[in-house]
Amino acid sequence: GAGVSQSPSNKVTEKGKDVELRCDPISGHTALYWYRQSLGQGLEFLIYFQGNSAPDKSGLPSDRFSAERTGGSVSTLTIQRTQQEDSAVYLCASSLVPGFSGGTGTDTQYFGPGTRLTVL
Amino acid sequence: AQTVTQSQPEMSVQEAETVTLSCTYDTSESDYYLFWYKQPPSRQMILVIRQEAYKQQNATENRFSVNFQKAAKSFSLKISDSQLGDAAMYFCAYRPLGGATNKLIFGTGTLLAVQP
Numbered sequence: 001g002a003g004v005s006q007s008p009s010n011k012v013t014e015k016g017k018d019v020e021l022r023c024d025p026i027s028g029h030t031a032l033y034w035y036r037q038s039l040g041q042g043l044e045f046l047i048y049f050q051g052n053s054a055p056d057k058s059g060l061p062s063d064r065f066s067a068e069r070t071g072g073s074v075s076t077l078t079i080q081r082t083q084q085e086d087s088a089v090y091l092c093a094s095s096l097v098p099g100f101s102g103g104t105g106t107d108t109q110y111f112g113p114g115t116r117l118t119v120l
Numbered sequence: 121a122q123t124v125t126q127s128q129p130e131m132s133v134q135e136a137e138t139v140t141l142s143c144t145y146d147t148s149e150s151d152y153y154l155f156w157y158k159q160p161p162s163r164q165m166i167l168v169i170r171q172e173a174y175k176q177q178n179a180t181e182n183r184f185s186v187n188f189q190k191a192a193k194s195f196s197l198k199i200s201d202s203q204l205g206d207a208a209m210y211f212c213a214y215r216p217l218g219g220a221t222n223k224l225i226f227g228t229g230t231l232l233a234v235q236p
Contacts, residue, residue: 035226042211044226107222109224110167113163116163
């Protein structure tokens with residue numbers, strides 16, 4: 001079936017503008033994750049959704065960052081008043097189930113192709 | 121706090137040869153998952169292999185295998201018969217078992233070049 005999709009693929013914006021990044025998880029996946037990959041860095045966790053609720057928002061870097069998930073499917077990551085340090089690739093991942101899967105692999109996170117955000 | 125360290129920023133291997141990528145991690149947990157992900161220039165993160173810490177047997181997936189040393193907190197990836205398509209950034213990742221979060225904790229990656 002279709003994998004995780006993200007849009008837009010690339011986004012260029014001016015400092016101070018708001019941006020919305022979209023993630024469509026694999027159909028049926030209940031868990032959804034956002035990560036950020038800054039230039040030359042590894043990936044850092046931003047937020048985790050189980051259904052429409054977010055049990056872990058600990059990675060959101062500031063209150064300019066927010067995310068929501070509706071209908072247990074699509075998620076939107078919003079960055080308000082963008083800053084140059086927000087420039088990065090934002091990756092979304094989904095998994096069928098979170099947590100322990102008894103070795104079945106159904107908790108494996110599958111990633112989308114990411115959105116490259118450039119703040120001028 | 122759990123951390124993942126990849127001490128080799130770049131590696132190079134000849135086509136058809138074998139290469140080993142290193143990863144160490146720090147945790148006080150006894151049960152967890154470990155992963156290797158591959159990221160080619162397309163940016164798509166692709167799962168290469170996973171290991172459950174409660175399994176003593178090393179995971180293998182075709183040409184990819186791991187050497188999991190739980191006591192040493194080491195999780196290296198061996199790629200046999202390297203192919204040009206293996207060239208990519210490789211990330212080692214840790215995930216705790218259970219708990220409120222299921223986030224992956226990543227290392228900083230190893231860029232693998234494959235020479236023809």
